[in-house]
Amino acid sequence: MPQRVPKIQHPFVNIDRISGVWPANTTDWQATHEAGHLMGLPDRYNYNNFKPDPNFVNNIMSTYGGSPNEQDIRQIINASGNDVDYGD
Numbered sequence: 001m002p003q004r005v006p007k008i009q010h011p012f013v014n015i016d017r018i019s020g021v022w023p024a025n026t027t028d029w030q031a032t033h034e035a036g037h038l039m040g041l042p043d044r045y046n047y048n049n050f051k052p053d054p055n056f057v058n059n060i061m062s063t064y065g066g067s068p069n070e071q072d073i074r075q076i077i078n079a080s081g082n083d084v085d086y087g088d
Helices: 028-038 070-079
Strands: none
């Protein structure tokens, strides 16, 4: 008898950060948040109460509907191994 595949309730990225699952009903924000994990960004909220890190309020990795900030962009670029002069 074939094994039943569990129903996935929400999108996620595996601990290896090279794969994940996005159900058909995944919102644009959820997919973007999970893609952030694939690019090396951590969650920026408290796992106990789901409140955003005070330094990352309205951030894509902490707040539903949030946006990436400059620190996120730099972290993604740095993780790519590219040498970038940010001009600061």
